[in-house]
Amino acid sequence: MRIFPRGCALIFLAVITAAWSNGATTAAPHISIALDATDAPRKIFHAQLTIPASAGTLTLYYPKWIPGEHAPSGPVIDVAGLKFTGNGQLLKWRRALDDNWTIHVEVPAGVQEVHASLDYLSPATSEGALFTAGASATEKMSVISWNQVLLYPKGWTADQLMYTASVRFPSGWKFGTPLPISSQTGDEVHFDPVSLYTLVDSPIITGQYLKIVPLNQGQSPPVEMDIAADSQAALDAPQEVWVAYSNLVKQTGILFGATHYRDYHFLYSLSDHVAHFGLEHHESNDSRTEERTLVDPELRIEHASLLPHEYVHSWNGKYRRPADLTTPDYQQTMQDDLLWVYEGLTEYLGEILPARSAMWTPEQFRDELARIAAQLDHRPGRSWRNLQDTADAASMLYYAAHQWDSWRRDVDYYDEDELNWLWADSIIRQQSKGKKSLDDFCRLFHGPPSTPPIVKTYTFDDVMNTLNQVAPYDWRGFWNERLTNHGPGAPLGGIEGSGWKLTYDETRSEMMRAWEDDHRTINASFSVGLIVKEDGEIEDSIEGMDAARAGIGPGMKLLAVNGRRFTPQVFRDALSAGKNGSQPLQLLVENTDYFRTFSLDYHGGEKYPHLVRDDSKPDLLSDIIRAH
Numbered sequence: 001m002r003i004f005p006r007g008c009a010l011i012f013l014a015v016i017t018a019a020w021s022n023g024a025t026t027a028a029p030h031i032s033i034a035l036d037a038t039d040a041p042r043k044i045f046h047a048q049l050t051i052p053a054s055a056g057t058l059t060l061y062y063p064k065w066i067p068g069e070h071a072p073s074g075p076v077i078d079v080a081g082l083k084f085t086g087n088g089q090l091l092k093w094r095r096a097l098d099d100n101w102t103i104h105v106e107v108p109a110g111v112q113e114v115h116a117s118l119d120y121l122s123p124a125t126s127e128g129a130l131f132t133a134g135a136s137a138t139e140k141m142s143v144i145s146w147n148q149v150l151l152y153p154k155g156w157t158a159d160q161l162m163y164t165a166s167v168r169f170p171s172g173w174k175f176g177t178p179l180p181i182s183s184q185t186g187d188e189v190h191f192d193p194v195s196l197y198t199l200v201d202s203p204i205i206t207g208q209y210l211k212i213v214p215l216n217q218g219q220s221p222p223v224e225m226d227i228a229a230d231s232q233a234a235l236d237a238p239q240e241v242w243v244a245y246s247n248l249v250k251q252t253g254i255l256f257g258a259t260h261y262r263d264y265h266f267l268y269s270l271s272d273h274v275a276h277f278g279l280e281h282h283e284s285n286d287s288r289t290e291e292r293t294l295v296d297p298e299l300r301i302e303h304a305s306l307l308p309h310e311y312v313h314s315w316n317g318k319y320r321r322p323a324d325l326t327t328p329d330y331q332q333t334m335q336d337d338l339l340w341v342y343e344g345l346t347e348y349l350g351e352i353l354p355a356r357s358a359m360w361t362p363e364q365f366r367d368e369l370a371r372i373a374a375q376l377d378h379r380p381g382r383s384w385r386n387l388q389d390t391a392d393a394a395s396m397l398y399y400a401a402h403q404w405d406s407w408r409r410d411v412d413y414y415d416e417d418e419l420n421w422l423w424a425d426s427i428i429r430q431q432s433k434g435k436k437s438l439d440d441f442c443r444l445f446h447g448p449p450s451t452p453p454i455v456k457t458y459t460f461d462d463v464m465n466t467l468n469q470v471a472p473y474d475w476r477g478f479w480n481e482r483l484t485n486h487g488p489g490a491p492l493g494g495i496e497g498s499g500w501k502l503t504y505d506e507t508r509s510e511m512m513r514a515w516e517d518d519h520r521t522i523n524a525s526f527s528v529g530l531i532v533k534e535d536g537e538i539e540d541s542i543e544g545m546d547a548a549r550a551g552i553g554p555g556m557k558l559l560a561v562n563g564r565r566f567t568p569q570v571f572r573d574a575l576s577a578g579k580n581g582s583q584p585l586q587l588l589v590e591n592t593d594y595f596r597t598f599s600l601d602y603h604g605g606e607k608y609p610h611l612v613r614d615d616s617k618p619d620l621l622s623d624i625i626r627a628h
């Protein structure tokens, strides 16, 4: 997943999950689900399920731990209209007192199947709920996540339970999905029976404006983009965009040397009215950004790594998955301690692939790496929360407010592990005298043979053993240190080991400008230690830096700078004008209806990060991002 905003024990999902089942010799029930999506623009979805049952209590679950979201984020609060019937009679039900995702239905004698109806209330605005539980439907398009519209019976695993699904779409809407189609009549589509695991792994994108772009024509397995937008104009991207995404499929194929899908669909939503994030699946990803992302060059470079990140997850996260994150269904706790491999390695690969695919120039790649390194270099929360704890606490940290990000730390394994995996890559290249790289690790760990979607679990030891197979080194010591150290400063061994240095000057890079514009934020982290929204609201004030020491905190609002009404430009100009001067920087701030002026004795000017070449070392970084 991505916000905006692991010698390998060969264990397949079917094998481990069998041990979890109830041991019953009866076949797992075959459930049908008919979804009426015609009310998508009203943001309500109607589902009808038929579930085989027998007399007694039928325990049903609404999916709770959502794969890839790393948290108990199943939006049970948005289920309404829940009713059960058997032989035409209304059945009694009650929610479990110790788990709101569990429903007990009383099934009378003689009833052999229970009919369930439910509505899913899709969020009506793009504020609030996050990820797939966030806004997912507009006047012109929608994404359907199956876990939101179904229940499943207790006693079987997600790959034992079979579902036959159908969907009725709004009139004339087109759709894309990896789910195999059985038949289509008008706006109604029937799908082949699949396991619950595959169903939940196979979202559908649908809309009036839907563009399908093949990315590897004539090759197997096929890969395509299925893009739904709020306008036709948003889909009319220049040819170079489609060439870049074709490059991505080629470069990722070369990196891993095998695939683990039958076919692959980039389900891409372009809308200002849906939640923005990316979520991985074996055979697709559900990625969502602003409506004009593909036609606006600045938005394009800002989001260039999103689809590469989600695509890499088909190998790293779906096919190879931490053993304790692999659960038999959606009720058991998913343990997040190895997310520094699941998400951290994906983040690293998802940032070098856009450079290898010509979505970014080498300079844009370096400026993005500099921004990430600089942000971590101004992260005092590293002094109390180590990298391991950002993973251990991930199911909460994804939902933390942005205020106090720098002191609380959030899911920093995305950024910190990009630096750490770069460090590991540079060590492999040095140890092997240029003969090996992290690409070799990826081929060993995630590569041949090609398979359909399966799960091959791993542990910490499996990662260390494979690294040692590529290049013998004290990898256990290296990663233990990386996971438990408290700085000071960002882990810069990878940048420095690959021939570059992190520096600051007064010039905003194109990547920093794109980040600021997209977040509608001024990033003064590296000068006075503030992140300020365009309207003056202070999102974060970095502990230990000038603004925090003067008394400014998150949630306050910046009203005036040196006596003049705040605008982003007035603020930037004041930072710049104060360089090497003697007058303090005066900030008039509103805090819970009170006004105060803070004086900052700051004279460092604007500061933005860049990478500069260290000529005393070989330029491994340029080798790392070279196309193959």
Ligand SMILES: [Zn+2]
Residues within 6 Å of the ligand: 001, 002, 280, 309, 313, 343, 346
């Ligand atoms: Zn991810």
